[in-house]
Amino acid sequence: MSKKIYMVPNPPTPNRALAFDPDVCLGCNSCVDVCPTDVLMPNPETGKPPIVLYPEECWYCGGCVEECPCTGAITMIHPASQRISMNWKRKSSGELFRVGMKNPPAPNNKPPSG
Amino acid sequence: MSIWHEYVQKEGTVPEWPYAVNYDKVNEIISDVLVVGGGLAGVRAAISAAQAGARVVLADAGHAKRSGSGGAGVDHWHGACTNPCSKVTPEEYTKGCYDSMHGYMGAHVRYIITRESWDSLLECEKWGMRIRDVEDEFKGAEFRDEETKLLFAYDYDNRHILRVWGYNVKPVIYREAQRLGVNIQNRICITSLLTEGGKQGTRVVGATGVNTRTGEFYIFRAKATIIATGGAGRLFQFVPELTASSSMSDMSSAGVGHAIGWKAGAELVLMEKTGPATLSGFGYAPYSMGNAGNTYHGVPVIDANGKEVPWVDAFNHTIETIEGRFRCGPGQKFQLGIGIGISNYLPEYQQNDPVHDLPDRIRKGEFVLPFYIDLTRMSEHERRVLWGMMVGNEGKTRIPIYETLNKAGFDPDKDMLQAPVMTLEGYLSSCFWAARANTPPHYRAGGGAYLVDWDLKTSLEGLYAASGSTAYGGGCHGESHATGRYAGKRAAEFVRTAPDPVADPGQIEAERRRVYSSVHQDKDGIGWKEINQAIARVMQDYCGKYKNERTLNMGLRLLREIRETELACACVSNPHELGRLMECSSLIDFGEVMMCASLARKASNSILDFHRLDYREMDPQEWNKLLPIKQVNSEIKTRELPLDYFLKAPFASTYEENYTVHTGKETSK
Structure with a gap:
């Protein structure tokens, strides 16, 4: 256990707002450029995913995801209080599901109209 | 690794601010038309002014490709009364809105909207937004017109509300503004309007701002300025940890456009109107759960x-x-x-x-x-x-x-x-x-705006209002396209003969000193978030549902206290925080106007959701009027104006006639 522990403030709430997949993200910073509230900062290391600096200023508009040239690089993460509110019931079986559950049902891949 | 905490623990260092900061640098940008706010109305104003040949600069607090209440898309378009399938006339629609609001609505603006909303939508289609079911996905549906392939919403009988595929509406209009050569300045927090001689009430000749990444100061000189900003979502409630995903207001919703006009001496109207805070989500992500609305x-x-x-x-x-x-x-x-x-x-x-x-x-x-x-x-x-x-x-x-x-x-x-x-x-x-059921009983600002004429011009020469929040009578999404587009044209007409804008050096220098006082961190001050919360507390307590002369005056005193103490010794760590702090300064101005306007209306009013405990009679006939408010040499002045001032002298007595005169169009009959 030699890893240093640093003095940092408590994480702001919501903690994440977004997650970047470093294997997919090119570090192009297109999302950083367009974010209406400037939640993100470029990574000091070129080519690496941006850093969520101000998650509590995120408006959850999804503009970053739409702007991203690499599908799957950015995932929007609603605050936990909202994830547990998004519930649904399968009509045939009565099963209950929610966004963020442990064993989710198969995704519905139907694209939006247009 | 996506968030700051993970970075710090992994790298063992705090990342440096990624942009070169220079608080001393001054940039000056000169144009015919300056648009303040790059949401729907702002971009549409910039486009129509540029189409009319004006040199246009647009300043946005975020990034104009995605910012604003309508920046994240749109699924239906209201007031398209002139679409080929509509069975509602602009006159009928305007009357419906005006009567529903018992006259407390700028119906001239609504009339302009209903005359031009469809045209505004057709332009979006031309630029790349889909408005018709061209793939016949809904062929045979009762909400579809087989000939035009338009889809209707809500009222299938009358077909004046259209369903549209507007997820990309903002990038579409942004690209058109770029194509027309609009000079788009992103990440600019506007801090003040510049006026001739630096005085209140004179012609507006531009604005000042600060870049929220570099901290550099901006002087915009323009023959005409168009205010196209949003409301003041942060004024009455500020709990970003819980409410960041509210439906209509993002963090930049700080009433900046109203505040700078108020300081410049422009007339505002119905600033006393409030309402229950329904849409600023205290808990649920917009549209994320079962509902039927x-x-x-x-x-x-x-x-x-x-x-x-x-x-x-x-x-x-x-x-x-x-x-x-x-x-x-x-x-x-x-x-x-x-x-x-x-x-x-x-x-x-x-x-x-x-x-x-x-x-x-x-x-x-x-x-x-x-x-x-x-x-x-x-x-x-x-x-x-x-x-x-x-x-x-x-x-x-x-x-x-x-x-x-x-x-x-x-x-x-x-x-x-x-x-x-x-x-x-x-x-x-x-x-x-x-629903506001699971939230604290909060209030919000309810629709006060610039008093505008048939050109969407404010009371100040050279100053126009273009958005749903800033033009009295404006609406939501489609409405903001229409009013922005209209104000851009009128401003472009004005600048053809307007003299060059001359700014007052003293006014600029004083503003520069004010803006940068917080970057010196030697005052044991607090930051923008805590100050914002204090402002919201004062507004909830002293300008909430129930008011009287004493509580309103106490609220005014406390807002001024915050300005002179907490705000005066506030400190910021970087240009982002500086921008947010300057927005707090605008929030105080916005709150002041609301309290002053509330003091001026000595009667309760059900339509304005306005409850004076010292004037309890609801809706007395003699108070059925507008009370425009402005500052003259820093003194508050109000006057009385009939609710239908836009159909009284110096204007003509019908909507059609005024519209025709001000647009130079043929009558529709």
């Missing part, structure tokens, strides 16, 4: 046992079919639809809803919680147009809701989406996720 209009709501909630029209007649929920009832010529920027509806224009006494019926045991919405009970066309077209294109639905829920496995062909479980009063309005 707005975009989800018409969907079957069922209880825990599968029992369906009946629907009624505005006069409480039961509606038997799902289709009937989209049709006018007896006594109605047309329905206005919700989300058009008015806060009251007469029954003859009101849309259909689930039963109006749902809370009582739950209390008595008729329905068992929780509720669900069951899209499988709708026809395939209705289900797909709701989940897939509307939820999929509406603001903040394509990624946050459609993609999120679909990826998690939600399937509208098989599943029922649960509604919030909440205090029963929350079920009074069909838009359950926006």
